[in-house]
Amino acid sequence: MTYLAANNRYEGMKYNRTGRSGLKLPAISLGLWHNFGGVDRLENGRAMVRRAFDLGITHFDLANNYGPPPGSAEETFGLILKQDLAAYRDELIVSTKAGYYMWQGPYGDWGSRKYLVSSLDQSLKRMKLDYVDIFYHHRPDPDTPLEETMMALDHVVRQGKALYVGLSNYSAEQTARASAILKELGTPCLIHQPSYSMLNRWIEDGLQDVLEREGIGSIVFSPLAGGVLTNRYLNGVPSDSRAAGPSVFLNADALTESKLNKVKQLDALARERGQSLAQMALVWVLRGGKVTSALIGASRPEQIDDNVEALNKPDFSEEELGRIEAILAEK
Template sequence: MTYAPASGRYAGMRYNRTGRSGLKLPAVSLGLWHNFGGNDRLENGRAMVRRAFDLGITHFDLANNYGPPPGSAEENFGRILKQDLSAYRDELILSTKAGYYMWEGPYGEWGSRKQVLSSLDQSLKRMGVDYVDIFYHHRPDPDTPLEETMGALDHAVRSGKALYVGISNYSAEQAREASRILKRLGTPCLIHQPSYSMFNRWIEDGLQEVLVEEGIGSIVFSPLAGGLLSDRYLNGVPSDSRAGGPSVFLNQDQITESRLAQIRDLNGLAQERGQSLAGMALAWTLRGGRVTSALIGASRVSQIEDNVKALDNLDFSEAELAAIDRILARKD
């Protein structure tokens, strides 16, 4: 049966302007880091992408190395796009990245012009598209001049292969310099993608101020701390959870008794707000309007539906924020 998206898909989603640009992103975006690769069931990924679009999620975030195996998430998304969403391409924001290890030899990772632009060409081919809406440099390169890497991003836009560019995992100082180089080149930095959650607040130590000053938006990944900020760990570590087996997101060392006590207390506060813990954690990252979008991962459709419900209650009282801070400040 031919897919037809929900007619009211834009009514329930919030869209936030990205920095000083004209682009608006959904407050919740879908990341295809895991559960969309060649080792996963394509029909499950297809169902998640379609349901996300039905809920007003227009932004789908990828990278050259997403899978596993690397590259397979882009390939699978390309299949889904062709089969279900090609008629709606102009309603979608597609992003990809270059910078982490992708192929053998000296040009298979980091930030040289050769690596960045070759990677973009490969990503476009895998997805079967002529351009992406946002192209990121995925991580700072300690050895390549920043001018070279930013020049490659500028070239991606001028060649028509990307509409906007961004950076990910850059420190406050690195982000400021990257922004200034891109402004001189005439291709402003649209967005920064850092990690951020209640358990990982590093962007509050200067980066958010830089982004505001430079007019750059932000889309945060791991807002649920790899799943810790959900109901999965209220009673310890399930054997089928991320922390219960090998995972790039979590390991059992992160789940101490004091951390579990924090999770349970945060869950109690979420229940008082009429939210799930995951919903409150997402709402917390979006509080105050400083974050443009929260980037979620999912392994099933119901998780996407539950996460979008967070948008029903984004407001926090001063007492609630103070209570969260007290819980997070507790030590062993």
């Protein structure tokens, strides 16, 4: 059956301007980090992407190494684009990244011009696209001169292979240096993608100040702290959860009694507000307008509905923000 997007798809979503650019992003964006790889079921991925777009999520975030296996999330998204979203390409923001290991030899990792340009070419072939809207350098390279990496980002924009460029996992100091180089080249940095949540607030210690000063937007990943800021772990670690398995991103040892106690208190406050803990956590990272978009993951369409519903709840009162700060400050 041919997919037709919902006619009312733009009525319920909030769109935020990205830094000082002309581009707006949805307050909630969908990341394809998990559940879109070659090991996952294509029809489930299709259902999630279609539901996201029907809810006004126009931004889909990928990277060359997303899968598993690496590259397969881009291939999956390319199939979904061809089957369902080809007619809507100009309504979509598609991003990808390069910076982690992708292929053997000295040119398949980090931040050289050779690697970045080759990787983007591969990504475009996997997604069957002529260009991506945003191309990120995924992590700083300690050995390649920053000038070379930024010149590669400028190069792919001038080639027409990317409309904008961004950074991910860069520190405040690295971001300031990279931004200065890109401005001099004539391709300003559009956006930064850092991790950020109630339990991981490192960007408040300098990076957000740099982004505001430089006019760079931000889209934060892991706003739910790998699932900790959901109801998943309120009663301990389920045997089928990511924390109980071999995940390198979350493990049971990281879920200390102190952290779980904080999560339970935050959950109680969320219920007072008439929302789930996950919804409150998303609204919290978006508070104050410093974050352009919160990047969510999902394993089924219903989770996307639940996350987008967070935008329909009222902003925090000063009293609620104070309570959250007190909870997070507990030892």
